Amino acid sequence: MAALSFLDRKHTVAPPGYSRWLIPPAALAVHICIGQAYATSVYKAALVQHFNTSLTSIGIIFSIAIVMLGVSAAVFGTWVDTGGPRRAMFTAACCWAAGFLVASVGISSKQLWLVYLGYGVIGGIGLGIGYISPVSTLIKWFPDRPGLATGMAIMGFGGGALVASPLSSELLARYSGLDKASLATSTVPGSAVAKLFITLAIVYFIVMMFGVFTIRVPADGWKPDGFDPSTVKQKAMVTTNNVSANNAIRTPQFYLLWIVLFCNVTAGIGILEQAAPMIQDFFRNGDTSEVSKAAAAGFVGVLSLFNMAGRFVWSTTSDYLGRKNNYIMYLGVGIVCYVLLALLGSTHTAVFVLLCAVIISFYGGGFSTVPAYLRDLFGTYQVGAIHGRLLTAWSAAGVAGPLIINRVLDSRGEPGKLVAGDYRPALFIMVGVLAVGFIANLLIRPVDSRFHEKVEHHFIDDDNSADPDTVPAK
């Protein structure tokens, strides 16, 4: 369609003089919007009441969205790489906004399946495409500091929940006529949630459009001032060759990294899922806990901050330490932290909070460092597509992490009566999970040259084809 030709890759090539520092805010704009996915707890209770159903039925909305994130990132990854970031971001914005609108119709008409379809399926596709859309572009703009670049964007995903949570509370209070203080104790009507969804659809679409119109790909041959590509060749774990997405999934490196990401996320989700009751249980005396509900909610806030900060700080650090060394730290120090948490976590709240904060910062760092690790191993050619396929590890960990924790806790007693000792088996299982990831990371070596592309790849500039053009290597 001619009207949408502005989305073509050829129209997104940066003109001379375009600053690369305009790319991170474009990526952040998209990630902050889709990060709303982790702020669904604000209106969960209202939807349970509105649909007169169980918490599990409402929880499925979020589960569908996360599964669709992994599936769509894997399925559309190659299309995102070849079609360019603007087309991908535009599609993500349309899906994300449409998802909210369809879900809003579902709430208004009391059709839960429409909420599943809207927020879960359509919104979930927006999540997957939006998450990977700026990654390869950022890596191409920042060949000298890919960890910093992807850390900035993926930090936005963690930050998105911090923004959406208070914003949703403000809007729900306004639409329901309740004051903010009574939101926690009163039931918000479904009509207020429907209005919230319409508002979020409009606001997120506008903010994501800023990303769509700001994003650019660098022109062929562009490199940052003072950057010498030959310095990249000096690092043993960093390749200057390229591996296609189809070839990448034939390498042991892809599966080892899949295991690394899966283990790191599983261990982190284990704590995130259970954060508020966990801190109360660790400091329980009989039927009461030394930690109040408000303080437990504050603990969740502390973890959110460390999750977000870890995404930026650790990914940036990986530009200096090397990706493999960073994961040795995430998984190795993570093991030590989990052991200390199991043995000493109940001695003092400061010890407990500090250990959990470190673990969650590594959880965030694991997400944001992985695109740069993929770039190091497989090159920039189809790194977005490879990243998309790797994100299936996130979906799998999203199931495994809570399952491990909940199964162990269910076998130990009833919620509200658990103590620190009841968490120990689950924590030691997480130590084992991290150890598996640690070994998988140690086994990662540079990709065998037989998987390298034999030709240089360029993207077609003169039509809308989604396929990359290839020319013989010079």
Added chain:
Amino acid sequence: MSESTTTTTTPTARIVLAWLVPVIPLAYGLYNTLKSALKLFTQ
């Protein structure tokens, strides 16, 4: 093409304005989260 060309032709004001788009909501979110997190140390 090098970044020295880039930085001379993209107005700094445009870069600052572009950064404000994500920074303002992030600052709002951080402020609210910090307020909530403080309860851990005060209650």
